[in-house]
Amino acid sequence: MNPQLQILIALQDIISLIREVKDPSQKRALGKMGFKLTNLEALEQTKQELESQLSPVIRSQYARASKRYGRIVAPVINGICYGCFVKIPSAIDTAEDRNQTLYRCENCGMFLFWVEK
Numbered sequence: 001m002n003p004q005l006q007i008l009i010a011l012q013d014i015i016s017l018i019r020e021v022k023d024p025s026q027k028r029a030l031g032k033m034g035f036k037l038t039n040l041e042a043l044e045q046t047k048q049e050l051e052s053q054l055s056p057v058i059r060s061q062y063a064r065a066s067k068r069y070g071r072i073v074a075p076v077i078n079g080i081c082y083g084c085f086v087k088i089p090s091a092i093d094t095a096e097d098r099n100q101t102l103y104r105c106e107n108c109g110m111f112l113f114w115v116e117k
Contacts, residue, residue: 001099001113004058007050008073008111014047015066058102065109074110084108 020026021037030037054062065072074083079093086107092098093114103112 002102004102005113007053011050012072018043076112076114081105083110
């Protein structure tokens with residue numbers, strides 16, 4: 001898998017965790033399940049470290065996508081972008097290197113990764 005894509009997927013997970021920690025109702029619900037969500041600073045620091053590992057071009061695209069959608073990557077399953085539910089062009093969907101190359105959805109602009117069947 002493309003290293004930049006791996007960073008983007010990790011960033012999306014970290015951003016989701018940060019949102020959950022900041023949301024009082026989520027924090028309470030997760031606390032009842034036994035999860036301790038106390039280290040917000042470490043999550044923020046990890047997010048900054050991951051962002052610094054992105055190339056400048058990808059970082060600016062990531063910033064725009066995260067502001068617009070809140071999510072930055074979307075899976076492609078059976079040729080459909082699960083960010084906007086539009087069919088991906090077959091030339092891209094059938095490419096051998098589809099997870100080795102960084103692709104963005106032509107419709108919604110999210111970074112794409114293919115889920116293998």
